[in-house]
Amino acid sequence: MSEILLPTQEVGSLAKPDWRVQTINQNLVTDAHFEQAEQWGDRLGIKSDELVEVLHSAERQINKFGVILPPNREALKQWSARYAIRLQEQAGIDIVYDGEQDRPEMYQVAVEGTRGFDWRGRVRAFDNRSYKKAAVVGGVALKHPWHTDEYERAFKFAEHPLKVPITGAYTIADWSFDEYYQKQQERGGLGLDRIQAKEQFVLDLADNVIRPNVQSLLDAGATWIQIDEPAATTKPEEVPLFIESFNRSVAGLVGKFGVHICFSDYNLLFPHIEKIENCDQFSLEFANRDPRGLGVDSAARPAYETLEKFKIWTPEVAIGLGVTSVHDSLTETPQLVRDRVLHAVDIIGDPAKIYPSPDCGLRTRSWGDAYDKLAATAEGTQLARQVL
Amino acid sequence: MSKEINSVVYGIAPWSDDLFQASSDFERGRTDAEHLKQVFADDDFLYESTILAAGIDYAGRSKGPDQLDYLRGIAQVSSGLGGDVAVAPVTRWFDRNTFYRQPQITEGFAFDPSADSQLLEPERHRELTGDKKRVVTLLSPIAFSELVDQSGDLTKAEIEQRVDEVYSDILDYFATTNKADQILLHDPYSAYEQRTPEENQTIIDRLSRFVLRHQLDIGVYFSNGNASEIIAAAINSGLAVNRVGCDVTETPVNELPNLNGREFIAGVINADNTLEQTDEDVISIVDNLVEKTKVKTLYVTHTTDLEHVPYEHALQKIRQLGRVTRLLKGANK
Numbered sequence: 001m002s003e004i005l006l007p008t009q010e011v012g013s014l015a016k017p018d019w020r021v022q023t024i025n026q027n028l029v030t031d032a033h034f035e036q037a038e039q040w041g042d043r044l045g046i047k048s049d050e051l052v053e054v055l056h057s058a059e060r061q062i063n064k065f066g067v068i069l070p071p072n073r074e075a076l077k078q079w080s081a082r083y084a085i086r087l088q089e090q091a092g093i094d095i096v097y098d099g100e101q102d103r104p105e106m107y108q109v110a111v112e113g114t115r116g117f118d119w120r121g122r123v124r125a126f127d128n129r130s131y132k133k134a135a136v137v138g139g140v141a142l143k144h145p146w147h148t149d150e151y152e153r154a155f156k157f158a159e160h161p162l163k164v165p166i167t168g169a170y171t172i173a174d175w176s177f178d179e180y181y182q183k184q185q186e187r188g189g190l191g192l193d194r195i196q197a198k199e200q201f202v203l204d205l206a207d208n209v210i211r212p213n214v215q216s217l218l219d220a221g222a223t224w225i226q227i228d229e230p231a232a233t234t235k236p237e238e239v240p241l242f243i244e245s246f247n248r249s250v251a252g253l254v255g256k257f258g259v260h261i262c263f264s265d266y267n268l269l270f271p272h273i274e275k276i277e278n279c280d281q282f283s284l285e286f287a288n289r290d291p292r293g294l295g296v297d298s299a300a301r302p303a304y305e306t307l308e309k310f311k312i313w314t315p316e317v318a319i320g321l322g323v324t325s326v327h328d329s330l331t332e333t334p335q336l337v338r339d340r341v342l343h344a345v346d347i348i349g350d351p352a353k354i355y356p357s358p359d360c361g362l363r364t365r366s367w368g369d370a371y372d373k374l375a376a377t378a379e380g381t382q383l384a385r386q387v388l
Numbered sequence: 389m390s391k392e393i394n395s396v397v398y399g400i401a402p403w404s405d406d407l408f409q410a411s412s413d414f415e416r417g418r419t420d421a422e423h424l425k426q427v428f429a430d431d432d433f434l435y436e437s438t439i440l441a442a443g444i445d446y447a448g449r450s451k452g453p454d455q456l457d458y459l460r461g462i463a464q465v466s467s468g469l470g471g472d473v474a475v476a477p478v479t480r481w482f483d484r485n486t487f488y489r490q491p492q493i494t495e496g497f498a499f500d501p502s503a504d505s506q507l508l509e510p511e512r513h514r515e516l517t518g519d520k521k522r523v524v525t526l527l528s529p530i531a532f533s534e535l536v537d538q539s540g541d542l543t544k545a546e547i548e549q550r551v552d553e554v555y556s557d558i559l560d561y562f563a564t565t566n567k568a569d570q571i572l573l574h575d576p577y578s579a580y581e582q583r584t585p586e587e588n589q590t591i592i593d594r595l596s597r598f599v600l601r602h603q604l605d606i607g608v609y610f611s612n613g614n615a616s617e618i619i620a621a622a623i624n625s626g627l628a629v630n631r632v633g634c635d636v637t638e639t640p641v642n643e644l645p646n647l648n649g650r651e652f653i654a655g656v657i658n659a660d661n662t663l664e665q666t667d668e669d670v671i672s673i674v675d676n677l678v679e680k681t682k683v684k685t686l687y688v689t690h691t692t693d694l695e696h697v698p699y700e701h702a703l704q705k706i707r708q709l710g711r712v713t714r715l716l717k718g719a720n721k
Binding site: 020022120121122123124125126127128129130131133135174175177178179182183230232234235263264265288291302325327328329330335 | 402403404405408411412415416420456457475477478479482483485486487488489539569660661663688695696697698699700701
């Protein structure tokens with residue numbers, strides 16, 4: 001992508017279309033689902049006839065057998081990946097993925113692919129949003145590579161370069177209950193206190209789960225992998241542990257690697273962050289906390305203040321720059337995106353190190369809103385390119 | 389042990405998996421309002437029934453659709469916010485994978501007693517729990533003023549002043565309506581980062597000015613870290629509340645001051661992890677606390693809001709709280 005100034009990128013998830021969710025869940029396929037498939041097909045320039053036939057076929061199977069047979073299930077996955085990729089490309093995003101169409105949620109998919117966990121139930125993330133939370137109940141190991149099928153599917157449909165997101169070791173551990181490592185201490189087994197138990201848990205995940213996953217993606221042909229660590233700074237004293245887990249996940253592997261952190265106090269990363277290795281990009285959320293008025297100076301763009309520290313501590317690492325918020329449906333104007341990009345370029349000093357993007361995955365937004373925000377990201381970036 | 393023991397369930401309650409699903413389905417047009425209302429009622433019923441069956445002495449919880457986080461509860465009963473709190477920035481709740489909408493308050497920030505909010509109607513579920521004593525949990529004014537968006541026109545001192553005024557009005561509301569038997573000011577902020585003695589004293593001085601104005605039964609509970617120093621500051625300053633307390637799985641009991649015949653709220657049931665404690669372990673924590681601090685009346689509770697564990701586990705923890713309290717009361721006879 002080096003030939004494009006300020007390449008735009010997605011960060012991860014998109015919502016799944018209703019026609020996919022309802023059909024795969026063996027619910028009734030309604031006229032609205034057919035209309036949605038056709039309308040988005042028209043909007044994205046994809047002939048939807050085959051998808052409509054898949055939906056009809058699935059509907060017949062639900063009526064007759066109560067289940068959808070595997071060929072149609074796979075076809076539905078392929079179609080939603082194809083639509084999601086095309087949505088991003090048509091919106092003008094340069095580096096894309098499939099909107100994590102085959103993942104229930106970033107934590108859930110990680111736990112389901114790993115030995116040593118049992119589900120415990122849902123807890124609130126924010127508003128009425130929740131995530132399934134598991135407890136570690138035994139030693140952790142990879143059941144099967146999580147995302148190689150997904151990557152191969154995306155590769156088939158994408159015209160733009162791909163970046164594959166994968167949930168990181170520290171976040172998986174931090175979001176889990178611990179019924180194993182701490183218990184070992186109580187029973188006199190591993191002799192670990194609470195801090196040591198967390199450390200062992202995180203590093204076991206890095207060594208036994210994330211690293212083999214990353215290796216599998218590289219073997220499948222992936223060239224750019226983004227390790228998602230939204231929990232990285234939640235416990236300031238454990239930031240060095242997050243960094244060690246990242247380093248152990250990718251040390252010595254050949255590829256482009258990044259880390260995505262969001263809704264966090266980035267100040268807590270410093271000075272530890274200078275010890276990160278084999279990391280090409282920090283993908284960061286900013287727009288959520290930035291005012292919506294125009295302006296390119298520091299007073300107008302207070303949310304981007306910590307970029308100064310990234311420039312000092314990690315001058316070689318590029319920035320995935322959050323310029324559109326994912327937690328509301330108020331689409332940013334291209335002019336606002338432009339100013340956020342120009343402000344970041346002014347701080348970092350090198351536009352080649354800036355990759356404008358949404359703050360995070362857009363899974364909580366409708367496809368219409370997601371499209372508008374991605375388009376604003378692309379259009380605002382284009383305005384910034386014209387200024388530069 | 390010859391102390392008075394009470395059990396307390398406070399704070400934001402978990403939603404069941406079914407309720408999360410129904411709420412999400414409703415938002416996406418996949419189910420209707422009637423179904424969501426029914427799931428909500430079922431969720432409420434089981435939660436309240438569990439509290440009743442466990443024999444909990446003081447109970448209250450916040451979980452309504454209007455109180456999706458602690459700050460939202462206050463925002464819903466006030467006016468003068470800078471914008472719509474429903475689309476305010478999503479902000480991490482301390483060190484958890486839980487977030488809240490961060491409101492901004494303006495000069496016009498004021499209590500609205502006419503708001504249709506579950507926060508103001510703690511007896512709404514009394515039919516399920518009979519004459520059980522009602523605790524209304526409010527995020528402490530200290531935490532509220534620290535956690536709102538401070539980038540607006542008001543200075544920090546002005547924010548604190550507005551917040552204290554609104555909280556005063558809320559407490560007046562409860563004092564005059566008799567809708568709460570106890571007020572619990574839950575403070576997850578003050579113990580989160582270790583502060584200097586001067587900073588702790590500033591927090592206690594502010595709380596003192598605030599609570600002195602009200603004739604209510606008030607407790608202040610510090611969670612989310614080692615609270616020994618701020619508890620000491622509260623005791624040494626004679627903070628004029630009925631009781632203070634903290635998470636004693638995070639705060640070493642031997643670092644707590646002598647409570648010298650006072651009342652204390654002890655968070656002993658771990659609401660941070662699904663790892664089950666044995667009743668013996670919990671009782672041991674309580675025995676140690678009583679021996680070390682000479683506490684007079686003890687309110688045993690969970691370490692933090694039960695919403696941080698899944699619904700079924702929260703119910704188990706309520707049952708354990710009830711069971712342990714009965715054992716402690718039995719030992720007390």
